[in-house]
Amino acid sequence: MAPAVHPDAVELQGAVVLLDRFPALAGVDLDVARGEIVLLRGPNGAGKTTLLRACAGLARVVRGTARILGEDIATDPRAVRRRVGLLGHDEGLYADLTVVDNVRFWARAAGATDADADRALARCDLDGRLARVAAARLSAGQRRRTALAALIARRPELWLLDEPHAGLDRAGRDLVDALVQEAVSSGATVLFSSHELERAEALATRVVTLAGGLVRVPAAATAPDPAPSPATAVGDAG
């Protein structure tokens, strides 16, 4: 274990992230300690996907500070990429390669071995007939599972899952939950978004709500002081 491992997996303060010119994240504050499983919830367009991508170093933070796993990604977004794993809406699989070839490629690219890849395939139930099927011919759920296998083969320290349950059947969703628990028990941190609130809240250790590009504290959880009106709650916009 490296000395002085940074205690927080994610530290965002006032992070602003742009999609083209639109501020998808308008000043997010978020701290996630290692080992937590944090659920991101919020309406569509709230910025959940962008937040996850920003934590992976894929979306640039233009204002505010952002430290992921101790690395300052506002100045160097590339530093943290090998240590995180992102499961997004797009699976990131080569259409003409088989399941096995895909997972092995992505595993080797991250410095893992073929054995790690094969173990991941077995864990995700992909080592049978499906292994030799080209990715283009898989169903959506099978592609998801392949992407999941590629993720776990890399053994990232921070898992960023964008609606991981979507498109999976019951068995698939149970698999995701099990994998998340296994990852956390071996030291990883998980940040995920989901609309499957019941299952997600059972899995998560903490829930964070996002709306309008900002993190919101639910009104019921505030201190007994009179709640400020929404106009002032938006804060100084200057």
Next chain:
Amino acid sequence: MTVTSSPTPRTGDDHEVVTSTSSSLTRVLGILSLIGAVGLAIMGLIVSPADKVQRDSVRLLYVHVPVVTWMYVAVLFCSVASAMWLRKRTDGWDALAVASAEIGAVLVGLGLISGMVWGRPTWGVYWVWDARLTSTAILFVMLLGYLALRRYPGDAEARSRMSAVLGLLLVPNAAIVHKSVDWWRGLHQGATVKRLDATIEGSMLTTLFLGFVVAGVVCAWLLVHRFRVAWLEGRSERHHLDAALADRRADADPSAGIAVGGPS
């Protein structure tokens, strides 16, 4: 630049409204250009003599040669500005790169046309595949490609980055093309033609020199204006960000709770 102050309706804070890209510098350059152009016309068309061999078509060279020279300078500017942008990542270099590329493209076009117009009476044809013309034509296409890339819609930073790499490559590419075409045509001596009589002197030399100066001043004038336009475009994108941030926060559903975070 001419600047007035007015409050923006959205954020309520003042920001400068720039109404024109002219300034005392551009006014001076503009006046010098006009005077210079008139002077050049007088010198070129009236005062200087016709050439022994080329007769009156030599007068075109007083424009053509300076245009081509400044074209090389413009391309060099673009490459250097692109390289500096990759080092420093500030908007000024990006604006300089696009401004000099556009002016360079115009210069190349002018250079090719004036060259062709000169070529007709001199060689009898509009075009020969000699080294200089051929590599200039290729340079023209390269510049057009650069300008096409600049129109890439979407993320401004990505656009600047890709254009910067392409711009940086302009000089090496042009050099490679020039060298290989030179080599190619140099081995076929028949096609090379001397453009300028080696012994120009007197008023012809003066006129040519004046041509260089005038072309330079006009290019500088164009560059300053174009640079400012590009720079202002970048600035307006940033202002847009502040307004968009305010919109974004105001649009959020207030019943979802009190916002944590916001501008630091």
Next chain:
Amino acid sequence: MLADARLVAAKDLRIELRSRVGLGQMVPFAILILVLFAFALDPDRGILNRATAGLYWVAVLFSGLLAVQRAFAVESAPGVREAIRLSGLDPAGYFLGKAAAVVVQLVVLEVVLGIGVVVLYQADLDGPLLLVATCMAATVGIAAAGTLYGVLAAGLAVRDTLVPLLLLPVLAPVLLGATRASEAALGNGVDDGWSWCGLLATFAVIYTILGMSFFGTLLEET
């Protein structure tokens, strides 16, 4: 870095084997170009014979364009480009791997086209060593420049029309050099073929270095 290059090249070639786009589409396309030139230039008048080297390299150049386009079309499957950025692959290695895969495909194409040219245009090969050296140097140059400019345009919707516009002027010297050197090799030319071959090699080296240096910067989208 070299391990990454090997990995990426193997992946690209494996995709090529599975999908057979190169063999099934690029090669027929190139041969078609040769045939169309015969239509346009009347084989009986001896023009084809004199122009063989030039026509061959024009066909190779356009097929090279296709190969480069295909190399990046493969990477445009949803989420792949992001996954590459996340993967930890060394960008220089990724560049080398992609360029190497293009080289392999182009070499196969050139051999087939060479046979086509011998058969269709009745060319005869005088200087095989020079020819091989020329082909290798030119191919590496085309692949390196193509991969660099391909990634430049890769994320763009207008990629298909922009890459030719950007790449072909840059490759003009390669066309020049390859044609002159090939003509010398076929016994037709007047120039020193080896000097042109040297130019091709220099171009290839320059663009390989440029590609390795800038690929990382260009992969970033935002």
